[in-house]
Structures are given as structure tokens and as C-alpha cells.
Amino acid sequence: MALSANLFLRQSQSLVMTPQLMQSIQLLQMTHFELNQFIAQEVEKNPLLEFSSDDGELGSGNSREPEEDSRGVSDDGRADDAAAERQSGELASDWYESGGSGHTERLNDELDSNFSNVYPDDGPPQRLDAPELVSQWKSMPGNTEAAERYELDDFVAGQISLRDHLNQQIPFALNSRVDRMLAEHLVDQLDDAGYFRGEVAETAARLGTACAEVERVLSALQTLDPPGVFARSLSECLAIQLQQKDRLDPAMERLLQHLELLARRDFVTLKRLCGVDEEDLLDMMSEIRQLNPKPGSNFETSNTEAITPDIVVRSAQDGSWQVELNPDTLPRVLVNQSYFARISKTGDDYAFLSECLQTANWLTRSLDQRAKTIMKVASEIVRQQDAFLMNGVSQLRPLNLKTVADAIKMHESTVSRVTSNKYMLTPRGLFELKYFFTVSIGAVEGGDSHSAEAVRHRIRQLIVQEAPNNVLSDDDIVDTLKKSGVELARRTVAKYREAMNIPSSVQRRREKRAMARVAGF
Known part of the structure; x- marks a missing residue:
């Protein structure tokens, strides 16, 4: 059978994920912070994109459009203005030289006031109070070089860590240099909750000292602030705090040794072991509840970020619900069409600007479509959960993604992306959109x-x-x-x-x- 080449015409369908389509999908599931970062990067790369101000006009700070001369005056008018400015400047300089410069003492005597701070550059240089401290004292009077380097951030208090807080107390608790070195090594073995997670024998062998010395230093460190730090177990942490309050009696010690019975509420066994009645046992439990089981948790370095709602729901006068997008989370981006029209006439870099215009138009359309999609999903959620908004959690209806997707004629994956990391502010409080989707x-x-x-x-x-x-x-x-x-x-x-x-x-x-x-x- 001979081989031959033939031509065939075939019609088929395929779903192609273009880069812009993939980017639009990613925009849909971005948070407010991530969206602002992405738009800032696009504005930096695209000369036709600009942030708009609150009043809807182009922002002057980010505008790349060349400034035009809109004063509308003639050359003679500008010359007259310049001459008037020179004349007023000469008059001002004459007054300054005759009555200002070098005559501060005369003004002080005649007006009985101190004008030394009005013309600080006219007087003699100020003498330094302590020249030997000029490099350390930036705000010293007369230190002009330090005044130029003055920064407010140098005086802003920073968040102190648990290790820094303990290192500040170690010199007051331990006098020996060897003990302080051993204490710094023990500080490195603390976890975030303030518990000592090392082994005394291993630490002693590594540092070449006796276990008794490590125990002595560890006992001294357990007296530092916050109370309960350097404990090796929960019972020891609570015992240290009670000891500093002078509340660690034998009955409390036995109670701390049997915390597992306290967790099981086995009061009969605890009363027998501690030798107390029910009233005393409840008082001891109340004291334990007031203690801090994680003394180092107050020194966590994680920053607390406020949540900005993407949708705001308010009750309308007719009894319905008013669903709005939060204007603080809506990006304000404009395309500078006039700049493109003026620059494209020159013919230089026309291909680059055309691509920038296409990208800018795509971004604005994608942001508009993103806002409309979020609005559709949020409105449907409010319609489905009307009873929850009226009566509370007891009236929360079971809801899934498919129900919302079928109602707004969209795919379930689109609804899932919209509800990810988006928040709704309602009269019942602030909720993530995923909260309204529960199992039936x-x-x-x-x-x-x-x-x-x-x-x-x-x-x-x-x-x-x-x-x-x-x-x-x-x-x-x-x-x-x-x-x-x-x-x-x-x-x-x-x-x-x-x-x-x-x-x-x-x-x-x-x-x-x-x-x-x-x-x-």
C-alpha cells in the first residue's frame, strides 16, 4: 500500500486558558491587601494606569502626564509679574538688612521680648553643653549636625521580645559572670510559651559544669518576670506563680500534682488527696483559673491585623436588606486615554503604548467584573440567610455552593473563589462568607x-x-x-x-x- 499525504478539514471545540483569563481568576480570589499590591505593581509598569483620587480625578502624585502651562498670560504679563516680584524682593531684602539682621538685641530691648528664636541663623553659634556626649545626645542644644540627622523613628518604642525582657533582668538576679553566661544559654532554650524545653544534665555536660549549678541558676531564673517563666511543666508553672503570691500550701501542692484528676472533675478523689472539703476545693480551683498557663504568650511578635469587610449589609426602611460593596476595598484605577492619544501621534513607541493600553483596559474590565461577581454572590447569600440576619444563629439555614451558583447562573468554582478570604459586615457582626455555607x-x-x-x-x-x-x-x-x-x-x-x-x-x-x-x- 502506497503512502500519500492528504488534507482533512476537522471542526472541534477546546477550552483555552489564556494568561489574561488565568489572571482574572486569580484576581477574583485575591484579598484586599493582595489586590492592592498587584495593582501597585501594574501601575508601576504601565504608564497609562493611574490611581484616582477620592474625588474621581487623576491623582497628581502618580500622574505621568506632562504638565501644561495653563496660566494663559502673555509674555509681557509674565515680564511684568517678574519685575513686580524682583521689586518686592528688593524691598523685603532692604527691610531685612536694616531692621532684622544683626539687630536682634535692639528688638529685645525695645519690645522687652526675646527674639533670639525668630532669627536663629543670625546669632552666634550656640555653645555645646557637653562636647564629649555630642555623638550620643542627638538633641543637645548646639549640635547642628545631629539636628540634621534627627529622625522620629529613633524615639518610637519597639516591641520587646521575651528574650530581651529576661536579659534585662538577669544582671539583677545573678552577680557572677559565669552564672550570667549560663543564664543566657538557658534563655535560648525557652519556647514561645515561656517553658524551659532543655535538659539539665545535657546542658551541664555541654557547658562542662555540674547539674547542681544548672539547677541553682534555673531556680534563680524562675523568680523573674513574668511569673511562671522557666517552668518545665504546667504544674511547676502554676506552682511558681502561686509561690510568688504566697498561696502555695501543702493542699495546693497536692492539687497541682494531680491536675489530671482536676481535668476529669474527680472531686471526691481530690478532696481525699488534698484533705479539704468541697468549699476549699472550689476556692483552690478558682485561684488556679486566675493563673496564666502560658507566661510568655504576652511577648509574641505576631502583629494583629484588622479585618476590612468587603461587603456591608444594612437594614433598609422597607424591611429589606441593603447590600453594598465597601468603598474602602474598591481599587480606584483609571486609564489615561488623553496621554495615549497625545503620545501616539508622535509615532515613537506606538507598539509599546498600544500593548500598555490593552493591558490597562483589561485590568479595569477585570476589576469591574470582580466587583459585580462579589456583589451577586453576596446578594444571594443575604437572600438565602434572611432568617439568620433577623433572628440570629438559631435560624441559620443550610447552604452549599451549588445552590448559590445555580441561583446566579455561575459555576461552583467561581462562587468558591469569591467566598475565599472575603468578609461581610452585618447587623449580627462580622462574618467570613464561608461561615454561611454549612452542612445540612x-x-x-x-x-x-x-x-x-x-x-x-x-x-x-x-x-x-x-x-x-x-x-x-x-x-x-x-x-x-x-x-x-x-x-x-x-x-x-x-x-x-x-x-x-x-x-x-x-x-x-x-x-x-x-x-x-x-x-x-
Whole structure:
């Protein structure tokens, strides 16, 4: 069979992800901070993009358009203005030389005032108070070189770390240079919570000293601020804080040695081990709750960032909800068409400017489409969760991405990108858009399904309202929820309860009965 070349005409469809389409998708899921960074980079690269001011005009600070002479005066007028300025300048200089310069003392005598600070450059140079400290004292009177180098940032207090805070106290707690060197080595073995995570024997062997010396220095360091620092366990941390308050008696020591029993609310065993009654045991527990289990947490270097909502929901006069985009999060970018029209007439770099114009138009369209998409998704969420906005968490409806996507005629992936790292400010508080999407829990006998968040809220309310003599078990909570129309398994109730850090019914019963007996009920 002979081989031959043939031509075929075939029609097919394919989805092509262009770079601009991929960038538009990335813009949709960017946060406010990331979007501002991206736009700033684009404005830096593109001469046709400019930030707009609050009044809608082009920002003068970022404008690349050449300034035009709009004064509208003739050459003779400019000459007349220049002559008037020279004349006024000569008069001013004559007055300055006759009555100002060199005559500060005369003005002081005649007006009985001190004019030495009015003309600081006229008087003799100020004598330095302490020339030997001129390099250290920047604000010394007469130090003109330091005045030029004056920066306000030098006087702004910085955030001190736990290590710096401890190193400032070590010279007052330890006198020996060897002890201070050993203390600095122990400081390096602290974790973020202020606990000592090293081994005494290993540290002693590494430094070539005895374990007793390391223990002595460690005991001295445990007296530093914050109380409880350099502890090797939770019980030791609490014991150090109680010892500094002079509240570490033998009963408290035995209680700290059995913290696992305290976590299980085994009050009967604790009363027997500590030799106290229920009232004293509850007082000891109250003192322990006032202690700080992580003394080094106040020195964390992480910065707290405020959340700026992307959508603001307000109640309208007709009873509906008014959904708006937060103007503080909307980027203000304009395309300078006049600059492109004027520069393109010259013919130089026309291809480069055409590409910049295309990129600028694409960016503005993408930002507009991003705002419209966020608005659509937010409006649909508000419509679906109207009962939540009116009555609270108990009325939160189950919602998924597909429901919102079908309502606004978009894909689920688009809705997922919109709801990522976006926040909505409502009369009920500030919520992430992902908060409104919860798992659906079936109802009894085909009723309306319930939201998982609403069910967790219901479980929390039942436990808070329970009486000391009628503590609800997980089975009791299942029966109560079933009567209210919620079909939930016992293991799911236990999972929700543990996720909310709520103890079991046995532990709650022990604690509430003990508190009730002490209160006299």
C-alpha cells in the first residue's frame, strides 16, 4: 500500500486558558491587601494606569502626564509679574538688612521680648553643653549636625521580645559572670510559651559544669518576670506563680500534682488527696483559673491585623436588606486615554503604548467584573440567610455552593473563589462568607433540614441551661433535639460537644453539684 499525504478539514471545540483569563481568576480570589499590591505593581509598569483620587480625578502624585502651562498670560504679563516680584524682593531684602539682621538685641530691648528664636541663623553659634556626649545626645542644644540627622523613628518604642525582657533582668538576679553566661544559654532554650524545653544534665555536660549549678541558676531564673517563666511543666508553672503570691500550701501542692484528676472533675478523689472539703476545693480551683498557663504568650511578635469587610449589609426602611460593596476595598484605577492619544501621534513607541493600553483596559474590565461577581454572590447569600440576619444563629439555614451558583447562573468554582478570604459586615457582626455555607442535617419525618452551626448553637444552649440535678447526657441531648425536629446521632453530638470544648456529662455533673452545695442550693 502506497503512502500519500492528504488534507482533512476537522471542526472541534477546546477550552483555552489564556494568561489574561488565568489572571482574572486569580484576581477574583485575591484579598484586599493582595489586590492592592498587584495593582501597585501594574501601575508601576504601565504608564497609562493611574490611581484616582477620592474625588474621581487623576491623582497628581502618580500622574505621568506632562504638565501644561495653563496660566494663559502673555509674555509681557509674565515680564511684568517678574519685575513686580524682583521689586518686592528688593524691598523685603532692604527691610531685612536694616531692621532684622544683626539687630536682634535692639528688638529685645525695645519690645522687652526675646527674639533670639525668630532669627536663629543670625546669632552666634550656640555653645555645646557637653562636647564629649555630642555623638550620643542627638538633641543637645548646639549640635547642628545631629539636628540634621534627627529622625522620629529613633524615639518610637519597639516591641520587646521575651528574650530581651529576661536579659534585662538577669544582671539583677545573678552577680557572677559565669552564672550570667549560663543564664543566657538557658534563655535560648525557652519556647514561645515561656517553658524551659532543655535538659539539665545535657546542658551541664555541654557547658562542662555540674547539674547542681544548672539547677541553682534555673531556680534563680524562675523568680523573674513574668511569673511562671522557666517552668518545665504546667504544674511547676502554676506552682511558681502561686509561690510568688504566697498561696502555695501543702493542699495546693497536692492539687497541682494531680491536675489530671482536676481535668476529669474527680472531686471526691481530690478532696481525699488534698484533705479539704468541697468549699476549699472550689476556692483552690478558682485561684488556679486566675493563673496564666502560658507566661510568655504576652511577648509574641505576631502583629494583629484588622479585618476590612468587603461587603456591608444594612437594614433598609422597607424591611429589606441593603447590600453594598465597601468603598474602602474598591481599587480606584483609571486609564489615561488623553496621554495615549497625545503620545501616539508622535509615532515613537506606538507598539509599546498600544500593548500598555490593552493591558490597562483589561485590568479595569477585570476589576469591574470582580466587583459585580462579589456583589451577586453576596446578594444571594443575604437572600438565602434572611432568617439568620433577623433572628440570629438559631435560624441559620443550610447552604452549599451549588445552590448559590445555580441561583446566579455561575459555576461552583467561581462562587468558591469569591467566598475565599472575603468578609461581610452585618447587623449580627462580622462574618467570613464561608461561615454561611454549612452542612445540612436531616429533620424528623421529612421536615426542613437544619444547619450544622445552628444545631451546635442549640446544643450549647441546652448545656448552659441544664440544672445541677438534671445534667443532660449525650443521649438526653439526642432525644431533646429529636423532639424539636432534628435527627442527629449520638456520636455526632459527642463530636460537636468536644469541638466546643464542653466536658462530658459526668464531669459537668460533678462540678455543678459541688458548686450548688457550696452555694447552699
